Amino acid sequence: MEQRAAYLVRGLSKTYRGATSRANDGIDLEVPSGEIFGVLGPNGAGKTTLVRQLVGLVRPDQGEISLLGHDVIAEPRVAPRLVAYLAQEEPALAELDVRRAIETTGRLRGLSRREAGAATKDLLDELGLGGLADRPLTRLSGGQRRLACVASALVADRPVLILDEPTTGLDPVARHAVWSAIGRRRAEYGTTVLLVTHNVLEAETVLDRVAVIDRGRVIACDTPGRLKAAVDDSVRIVLVWHHEPPYDDSMVETLARAAIVEGRRWSVRLERSRVRDVLDRLTQAPLFDALEDYTVSTPSLEDVYLSLGGTRPDMDKQ
Amino acid sequence: MKTAAREGRAVAVEPGPVVSLGAGISAVAAGQLARVRVARGPLMIVATVQSLGLVILLRGIVHQRDTATAAAVVAGATILVVGFVALNLLAQRLGALKANHALDYYAALPVSPAAVVLGTAASYATFTLPGVLVTAVVGDLVYDLPMARLWFLLPAAATAALALAGVGALLGLLLPRPELATIAGQLGMTVVLFLGLIPVGHLPEVIRGLRLAVPGMLSVDALVDGLRHGSTHWLDAFVRLAAAAAYGAVALAAAGAALRRAVDR
Numbered sequence: 001m002e003q004r005a006a007y008l009v010r011g012l013s014k015t016y017r018g019a020t021s022r023a024n025d026g027i028d029l030e031v032p033s034g035e036i037f038g039v040l041g042p043n044g045a046g047k048t049t050l051v052r053q054l055v056g057l058v059r060p061d062q063g064e065i066s067l068l069g070h071d072v073i074a075e076p077r078v079a080p081r082l083v084a085y086l087a088q089e090e091p092a093l094a095e096l097d098v099r100r101a102i103e104t105t106g107r108l109r110g111l112s113r114r115e116a117g118a119a120t121k122d123l124l125d126e127l128g129l130g131g132l133a134d135r136p137l138t139r140l141s142g143g144q145r146r147l148a149c150v151a152s153a154l155v156a157d158r159p160v161l162i163l164d165e166p167t168t169g170l171d172p173v174a175r176h177a178v179w180s181a182i183g184r185r186r187a188e189y190g191t192t193v194l195l196v197t198h199n200v201l202e203a204e205t206v207l208d209r210v211a212v213i214d215r216g217r218v219i220a221c222d223t224p225g226r227l228k229a230a231v232d233d234s235v236r237i238v239l240v241w242h243h244e245p246p247y248d249d250s251m252v253e254t255l256a257r258a259a260i261v262e263g264r265r266w267s268v269r270l271e272r273s274r275v276r277d278v279l280d281r282l283t284q285a286p287l288f289d290a291l292e293d294y295t296v297s298t299p300s301l302e303d304v305y306l307s308l309g310g311t312r313p314d315m316d317k318q
Numbered sequence: 319m320k321t322a323a324r325e326g327r328a329v330a331v332e333p334g335p336v337v338s339l340g341a342g343i344s345a346v347a348a349g350q351l352a353r354v355r356v357a358r359g360p361l362m363i364v365a366t367v368q369s370l371g372l373v374i375l376l377r378g379i380v381h382q383r384d385t386a387t388a389a390a391v392v393a394g395a396t397i398l399v400v401g402f403v404a405l406n407l408l409a410q411r412l413g414a415l416k417a418n419h420a421l422d423y424y425a426a427l428p429v430s431p432a433a434v435v436l437g438t439a440a441s442y443a444t445f446t447l448p449g450v451l452v453t454a455v456v457g458d459l460v461y462d463l464p465m466a467r468l469w470f471l472l473p474a475a476a477t478a479a480l481a482l483a484g485v486g487a488l489l490g491l492l493l494p495r496p497e498l499a500t501i502a503g504q505l506g507m508t509v510v511l512f513l514g515l516i517p518v519g520h521l522p523e524v525i526r527g528l529r530l531a532v533p534g535m536l537s538v539d540a541l542v543d544g545l546r547h548g549s550t551h552w553l554d555a556f557v558r559l560a561a562a563a564a565y566g567a568v569a570l571a572a573a574g575a576a577l578r579r580a581v582d583r
Contacts, residue, residue, distance in 0.1 A: 052422075055426050056425075056426075057422055057425050057426060057581050057582065058581075058582050059582055068330060068331035069330025069331060070330055070331075070333070077336075077428070078333050079426075080425075080426050080427050080428040080429075081333030081334040081335070081336065081428045082331065082333050082334065083426075085426040087419075087422055087423070087426075089419070090420075090423055091415075091418040091419065091420040091423075092415065092420035092421070092422075092423035092424065093423065094420075095353040095354075096349060096352055096353055097352070100349065100352045104345055104346075104348065104349040104352075105427070107337075107341065107344075107345035107348075108337060108342065108345050108346070108424070108427040108428070108429045109334065109337070109427060109428060110334055110335035110336070110337050110341075110428060156334070158334065159331060
């Protein structure tokens with residue numbers, strides 16, 4: 001059956017001039033209409049290159065991109081008429097005040113001066129930015145500035161939103177306001193949202209579907225629940241040692257081989273059947289005395305990433 | 319084999335509107351003007367004082383009866399105000415926008431690259447108006463040139479602004495580093511200063527030939543003809559302005575294409 005998709009991507013590849021490896025290497029994606037679709041991966045995985053191609057900013061070396069029935073590669077200028085894109089940083093808006101940043105973006109999306117003014121007022125209210133409306137973005141905190149940029153992405157409702165790390169630096173109240181605003185657009189207009197993130201917790205809570213990217217390739221794509229079910233037989237144990245771990249202990253030596261080590265912090269994924277034995281040993285002297293802290297958790301999307309061969313465990317777990 | 323487009327929606331979703339050139343220029347210019355609201359005053363003063371100083375300084379060596387040289391000084395100094403802003407500052411601004419990836423913002427909106435370049439250029443060109451008027455009026459008074467011809471200043475400054483802004487935008491967008499765009503903008507303004515103020519007849523033959531390739535010179539020549547005493551060849555003057563406008567249109571179109579390329583890298 002034909003899948004109705006907001007985006008269909010086939011075989012997308014891109015190598016930047018002078019680079020030795022491909023930023024994107026044969027990416028296939030299907031972003032269903034009306035979904036919140038995540039692109040998750042560590043820094044440098046190729047997420048931003050992917051979305052810059054999706055919005056027509058960068059021309060791929062190979063591949064096809066269909067956006068709501070339009071060929072983005074043949075007509076790159078059609079993407080800005082269908083998609084609102086929020087980049088990781090928006091230096092073009094930096095020296096404007098918040099009101100002017102939103103209003104200018106609205107006018108550059110085709111709103112009249114009056115429509116842009118009305119839409120700006122609504123967005124200032126919706127995102128709680130009213131008190132900051134006349135302050136230049138350069139004089140705001142990082143989180144406030146990000147919120148103002150999100151507001152400029154939401155002006156002049158587009159059927160597709162592509163948001164690159166939209167909630168970076170936001171406090172919980174602002175984060176909630178952003179997700180409420182996105183949720184409302186999705187419910188009222190069927191807006192499709194493509195969210196680029198390396199925040200695992202956010203990915204697990206807000207996404208309908210997620211594509212996990214590593215070294216320019218999609219290594220998995222499914223709902224967060226189904227992806228996590230694939231590694232459901234495992235548990236993650238995080239150990240923080242006081243000093244040098246006691247390597248003379250045979251179990252510690254075994255754990256060390258499977259652990260991702262960051263200084264005194266070890267992160268180990270274990271099969272459920274082994275967890276009780278390991279915890280028994282860890283909670284008795286002398287190992288317990290050597291531990292400063294330990295936590296046990298069920299699998300996360302980071303575990304999915306690592307179990308699929310992901311190599312850089314630098315995804316944000318906050 | 320199915321293509322991505324055929325696999326997608328059976329009926330394509332109608333895209334939003336393309337922003338017209340006029341609306342795009344207006345919105346970009348309004349944004350840029352809001353951005354430099356604080357810096358506008360000092361910039362206008364610097365642009366004006368430099369040209370005004372030259373007009374007054376050269377009064378010491380240019381005889382009032384040598385109206386051709388006097389008109390060249392006033393026309394050159396007046397167009398230099400435009401050069402300072404449209405060539406020098408615009409090259410710096412677009413070089414900086416390119417360097418910090420700020421052009422992505424515009425490229426991801428349904429506004430043409432030409433509107434972005436023209437809107438940015440138009441916002442800068444507005445700074446030049448007071449300086450152009452003050453320099454020309456003071457110059458006319460100091461050298462006793464006919465004030466009735468001052469209306470010709472407007473088309474001359476406008477066409478010079480097109481040409482200088484076009485080249486300024488090209489420098490900012492084509493040069494690989496913002497520092498190079500700044501240096502090129504400064505050097506370009508210096509060339510406009512020398513070749514604009516020195517009467518054509520005083521220049522060596524080889525430079526005289528190359529001079530018309532320098533942006534703004536066609537407008538300077540037309541303005542010299544318009545400002546001096548005696549009969550003006552209006553047809554010649556307007557042909558020169560039309561050529562200056564065409565020069566500017568080509569440079570701005572090239573700058574629009576350069577903006578697209580500056581984003582896809």
